[in-house]
Amino acid sequence: MISGKNYIGNTQAAAGSKTYKTFNPQLNTENKTTFHEATPAEINEAVALASKAFKEYNTISGAKKAVFLNTIADEILALDDELIHMYMQESGLPEGRAKGERGRTIGQLRMFADLVENGSWVEATIDTAIEDRKPAPKPDIRKMMVPLGPVVVFGASNFPLAYSTAGGDTAAALAAGCPVIVKSHPMHAGTGELVASAIVKAAIKSGMPNGVFSNLNSSGIEVGVQLVKHPQIKAVGFTGSIRGGRALFDLAAQREEPIPVFAEMGSINPVIILPKALESKSVDWAKTYANSITLGSGQFCTNPGLLLGIKSTALTEFIGQLAQEIVKIDPTCMLHPNIYKAFKSNKEKAISQSKVHVAADYTAKTNENYGRQSVTTVDGTTFLENPTLHQEVFGPYSILVQCENENELQTIMTTLEGQLTGTVIAEGDDAEKYAESIDALKNRVGRIIFNGVPTGVEVCESMVHGGPYPASTDSRFTAVGVNSIKRWVRPFSYQDWPNSLLPNELKNENPLHITRVVNGEITNKKVK
Numbered sequence: 404m405i406s407g408k409n410y411i412g413n414t415q416a417a418a419g420s421k422t423y424k425t426f427n428p429q430l431n432t433e434n435k436t437t438f439h440e441a442t443p444a445e446i447n448e449a450v451a452l453a454s455k456a457f458k459e460y461n462t463i464s465g466a467k468k469a470v471f472l473n474t475i476a477d478e479i480l481a482l483d484d485e486l487i488h489m490y491m492q493e494s495g496l497p498e499g500r501a502k503g504e505r506g507r508t509i510g511q512l513r514m515f516a517d518l519v520e521n522g523s524w525v526e527a528t529i530d531t532a533i534e535d536r537k538p539a540p541k542p543d544i545r546k547m548m549v550p551l552g553p554v555v556v557f558g559a560s561n562f563p564l565a566y567s568t569a570g571g572d573t574a575a576a577l578a579a580g581c582p583v584i585v586k587s588h589p590m591h592a593g594t595g596e597l598v599a600s601a602i603v604k605a606a607i608k609s610g611m612p613n614g615v616f617s618n619l620n621s622s623g624i625e626v627g628v629q630l631v632k633h634p635q636i637k638a639v640g641f642t643g644s645i646r647g648g649r650a651l652f653d654l655a656a657q658r659e660e661p662i663p664v665f666a667e668m669g670s671i672n673p674v675i676i677l678p679k680a681l682e683s684k685s686v687d688w689a690k691t692y693a694n695s696i697t698l699g700s701g702q703f704c705t706n707p708g709l710l711l712g713i714k715s716t717a718l719t720e721f722i723g724q725l726a727q728e729i730v731k732i733d734p735t736c737m738l739h740p741n742i743y744k745a746f747k748s749n750k751e752k753a754i755s756q757s758k759v760h761v762a763a764d765y766t767a768k769t770n771e772n773y774g775r776q777s778v779t780t781v782d783g784t785t786f787l788e789n790p791t792l793h794q795e796v797f798g799p800y801s802i803l804v805q806c807e808n809e810n811e812l813q814t815i816m817t818t819l820e821g822q823l824t825g826t827v828i829a830e831g832d833d834a835e836k837y838a839e840s841i842d843a844l845k846n847r848v849g850r851i852i853f854n855g856v857p858t859g860v861e862v863c864e865s866m867v868h869g870g871p872y873p874a875s876t877d878s879r880f881t882a883v884g885v886n887s888i889k890r891w892v893r894p895f896s897y898q899d900w901p902n903s904l905l906p907n908e909l910k911n912e913n914p915l916h917i918t919r920v921v922n923g924e925i926t927n928k929k930v931k
Contacts, residue, residue, distance in 0.1 A: 405489070405593045407438040410618040411445055412452040413603050418442050423622035425592050428495035428743070428772040429736050438592045441619040446629050452614025453553035453582040454635045459612045461550045461580040464907075465915070468578060469520035471609040475569055476512040478601035478608075479505065486597050490563055493591040495736035495772065500699070504564040511571050511862055515578035518885045524548070525892075527908045527919040529930060532899070542899050545909040548892040550580035551663075552637030555630045557651075558588030558595055559642035560738055561702045567591070568598035568618060571862075571883055572640035572665075577615070579891035581638070584617045586627045590739050592620055624650075631655055631664075638891060641666040642704070642882065645795075645873045652876050665890045666876045667869060669795040670823040671708035672857040675812070675844060677833035680854075681717040688828060689724035692801075693732060695856040700735045700774045701799030702742070705824055705857040708795055710803040711812060722803060725778055726763035734765055734773040737798065743772045746798030750777055753796055758785040762803065774798045783811040793820060809840060816843035821871025821878065824850045824857040847871060849878060 407422075408415040417439035424433045441449075479486065490501040518524050525547040532543035554576040559566035566572070568585050576583050587595035599618035606615050619626055631639055631654045639655060641648050641664060648666030655664045676688065695707050712718040737743040754761055758781055765775040776799035783806040786792050792802060806812040825848035827834060827841055834841060834853075845851055849870030860868055860883050868883035869875040875882070880890050897905060907914045911930040918927050 405436045405596055407436050407592075407596070407620075409439065409441045409445055409620050410596075410599045410603055410616070411449045412456075412614040412617055413607060416445055418445060421622065423589060425493045425590060426739055427492050428739055429770075431740070431771040434492055434593065436593055438620045438622075440621050441626050443629060446619060446626060446633070449584050449614070449617035449619060450553060450630070450633050450635050453584055453617065456582045456612040456614035457550075457552050460582055460615050463580070463611075465519035465522045467609065468580070469516040471605060471611055472512045472516035472519070472574065472578060474605035474609050475602050476509045476516075478604045479509060479569060479598060482597055482601060486594065489593045489597055490591070493594055494563055494738055496699070496738070501564075504562060507862060508564045508569055511565070511574045512569065514862065514885060515574045515888065518888065519578045521917070522908065522915045523918040524885070524888060525908050525917070527917060529909060529919060529921045531922060531930060544896055544898050545900070545905065546894055546896045547906065547908050548889070549895040551891055551893060552581060553584065553635060554581045554638045554640065554891055555584050555586060555627075555636050556640040557586045557627060557643065558591070560588055560590050560742065561699075561704070562642070563588070563591040563594045564598065566642045568595045569602055571887060572642070575887045576640065576891045579888050581891045582615045584619060584630060584636075586630060587618055587620050589620075589622045627651070628654060632658060634658070634660065636662065638662055639664040639666075640890070643668065645669040648876065649873070663890070664876055665880060665882065667704065667823070667882045668873045668875065670704055670870070670874045671793070671795050672705055672822055672824045672826070673709040673711060673816070673819060673844065674707050674826040674828065674857070675837070675840065676710060676712045676718075676721065676828040677830070677837055678713055678715060678717060679830040679833045680828045681712065681715070681721050683830050685717060685721045686724055689721055689728050691856060693725060693728035695858045696729060696778070696801045697732045697735070697776050697799045698858050700737045701746075701776070702738060702797065703858050705860060707826065707857055708801050710801055711806060711815065712803070713809065713812060714805045714807060718805060722762050722778075722780055725803070729763050729776050729778055730765050732776065734769045734775050734799070736770070737772050737774045740772055742797070743774060746774050746796065746800070749794075749796045750798065750800050753792065753800070753802065754779055756789055756791055758782065759792070759802070776800065778803060780805060783807055783815060787811075787815060787818065809837060812837070813840045813843050816840055816847060819847045821874040822848045823868065823870045823874045824848055824852060826852040826855065826857055828854055849874060849881070
């Protein structure tokens with residue numbers, strides 16, 4: 404049962420008078436529940452609880468944190484159809500997508516549970532003392548990763564589960580030992596409350612300190628601003644627009660104690676389609692990319708919004724084939740009327756630019772809030788000269804740039820903003836012949852794909868979901884996979900510390916049996 408209240412630690416509260424409702428984009432009507440926005444006093448209480456909880460939670464063993472994370476997964480599964488139906492009501496997304504995203508959310512939680520139960524992720528490093536070293540003795544120095552402190556996570560509009568309340572940011576931060584306060588996304592506050600109830604139940608069942616998790620409602624930016632400015636908050640996780648992510652980044656930098664903001668923001672995910680690939684499999688790639696551009700109504704951060712090729716008869720034929728294929732696909736519902744309106748406005752702005760030609764535009768009648776897909780084309784010189792064409796159109800839209808030659812293709816690669824992904828479609832010796840353009844693409848992305856599509860992010864240890872700005876605010880980190888835990892920790896060294904007072908991860912006897920680096924050797928043996 405949805406209450407519309409905030410979770411301040413383990414307690415629900417609704418002291419504020421500011422309220423709002425979520426929206427069903429499929430029915431084009433408001434949902435019934437009224438949600439109460441968190442007040443400044445409730446925000447301060449949540450942060451105070453998180454700060455108090457950190458003192459205990461950061462010392463809790465990996466084994467106990469693993470129980471907590473696995474119990475969260477169990478409690479989310481126990482919500483069953485209630486969660487799936489609420490997800491669909493608030494997002495307009497189909498049941499299959501809802502269940503698939505729930506599965507990813509569960510998988511992420513269990514993945515981090517396995518990581519912290521093993522314990523080697525802390526990167527324990529030990530350099531033992533050499534007392535008779537000349538001209539000066541060498542001290543005993545031991546290093547490991549330690550949690551930053553209370554973290555704020557902003558729910559993402561396009562992933563109500565996997566990137567929101569118990570999503571990757573929250574799972575990684577809890578695994579690291581950081582209490583989490585979620586600023587729930589207003590478009591799916593009901594979904595957020597249900598998941599929050601599961602996390603709170605799991606915290607109580609597994610004996611976690613009150614305040615290890617809170618969930619705050621907000622219809623606008625005020626709650627988020629207050630959280631980021633709060634001196635007891637130590638880091639921020641965000642998935643969304645460049646405008647939103649940059650605003651949070653600037654707020655955090657202006658604090659008396661600046662804090663990191665790990666924001667995953669805009670990306671148009673360039674795709675280079677090379678000549679021999681077009682000559683041999685043009686129709687296949689047209690079908691594949693028509694599906695990729697329209698998948699989820701284009702509402703993926705990895706949507707292929709930019710295609711590039713060298714002018715040729717084969718490229719002209721591919722444009723025609725892509726145009727034919729993409730209009731065969733029925734449009735789907737977008738997440739919210741505001742997102743649909745933004746898509747429509749940004750698409751119209753892109754199409755209205757000089758020398759931009761519409762190759763395909765779905766014009767048949769659709770239901771309200773359904774995104775009509777489009778593909779446009781432009782020459783390379785115009786694309787280089789017009790920054791507007793480089794901007795993301797969030798939805799089922801892509802622009803295909805016809806480059807005059809390889810030099811122009813390479814120039815475009817070097818001038819692009821940072822991106823999450825880049826893709827190369829090649830056959831024969833294409834990749835070798837266009838190696839310089841591909842190298843230029845590598846320098847602008849966090850992940851490069853060969854003969855595939857960027858849509859779809861595998862959750863695994865080798866995944867990098869990030870990239871040069873503005874794809875993310877720090878290209879050294881990933882937002883997906885176990886290595887995303889590194890965003891919420893910092894390195895910490897102990898020098899000449901008594902063995903009995905060291906954390907278990909650094910003690911001579913290695914009571915946790917974790918893998919460590921001892922005097923340059925990777926081992927799980929005791930220190931003699």
